[in-house]
Amino acid sequence: MTNPVSQDLRRLTDAEVAARIAQDIPDGSYVNLGIGKPTHVASHVPEGREVIYHSENGIIGVGPTPPEGEEDVELIDASKRYVTAAPGAAYFDHPDSFAMMRGGHIDIAVLGAYQVASNGDLANWATLDETFPPAVGGAMDLVAGVKTIFVMMRHTDRDGRPKLLERCTYPLTGLGVVSRVFTDLAVLDITDAGFRLVDLAPGNTFAAVQAVTGARIQT
Numbered sequence: 663m664t665n666p667v668s669q670d671l672r673r674l675t676d677a678e679v680a681a682r683i684a685q686d687i688p689d690g691s692y693v694n695l696g697i698g699k700p701t702h703v704a705s706h707v708p709e710g711r712e713v714i715y716h717s718e719n720g721i722i723g724v725g726p727t728p729p730e731g732e733e734d735v736e737l738i739d740a741s742k743r744y745v746t747a748a749p750g751a752a753y754f755d756h757p758d759s760f761a762m763m764r765g766g767h768i769d770i771a772v773l774g775a776y777q778v779a780s781n782g783d784l785a786n787w788a789t790l791d792e793t794f795p796p797a798v799g800g801a802m803d804l805v806a807g808v809k810t811i812f813v814m815m816r817h818t819d820r821d822g823r824p825k826l827l828e829r830c831t832y833p834l835t836g837l838g839v840v841s842r843v844f845t846d847l848a849v850l851d852i853t854d855a856g857f858r859l860v861d862l863a864p865g866n867t868f869a870a871v872q873a874v875t876g877a878r879i880q881t
Contacts, residue, residue: 671874672865673846679814681706683772683844686812687713694718694763694804696773696786697741699814703772704745714748716768718800720759723751740800763800764807771808773801775815775843777830780856780877782840784813785832805836817845817874824876826850826857847871848879855880 674682680702687693687703689711695701705726707713715724717739724739725746733744762768777785786801805811818824826843842860843850848871849860858880862871872879 671847671870672863673817674863675846676702677706678863679844679846682849683812683814684708684713686842687711687770689713691769692716692722692767694768694771694808695724695739696771696801696804698774700772700774701739701741701743703814716759716762717745718756718759718763718804720754720756721745721747721751722754722762723748725751760800760803763803766807766809768804768808770810770812771804772812772814773804775813775825775840776832777825777827778813778815778840778843778852779830780826780828780852782838782852783830784811784835784840785830786813786835787833801835805839810841811836811839813840813843815843815845817847817871822874824874827876847874850879853880 676699683703684706685708692714694716695703704715704724714722716722717724719740721739725748728744728746737745737747739745773786775784775786784805815825817826840852842852846863847866848862851858851860857875857877859868862868868881
């Protein structure tokens, strides 16, 4: 059943959320972008800042999406999306790529999620759709080895039900691993007291966002 409250909210586009995430990535960071929505972040590096993007299929120095008609069919990221190579980019095999992830050499990972709990638990895989691999993929390696985990996600599902919860109901990728959540409605930190509001998408009130969140938000 659709939540009527969620229909009145001003939702950011994926590009707007990606640009907001890029603002919080420090200069000189090594960053892994997960499959799906997080890949948009590579196109929004703030002027004057250098960010080195890693893709688990074996690229470090991932650049933005190439213009239509200029794609290199042999240059894709982990989402099978055409990318470019930034100056100084390097290619390597999966063992080296996963060693970077598990060895603590990546500063930030930006991942998608089905659910995030108020204690930072992450659920970003499920056997719900035959078009996606029925396995956790590299996300479990990322949350085990990367210093900071950002999540990019919609605040509610297609029926308006909360995806930010007291406890996840889907299979967990990692326990207490999420640092900050960027949704189409708000930015929230994970603290010892649960979700803490960082900022709201323009045009929304705290009360409206709290109403579509399955856990209390601290202010």
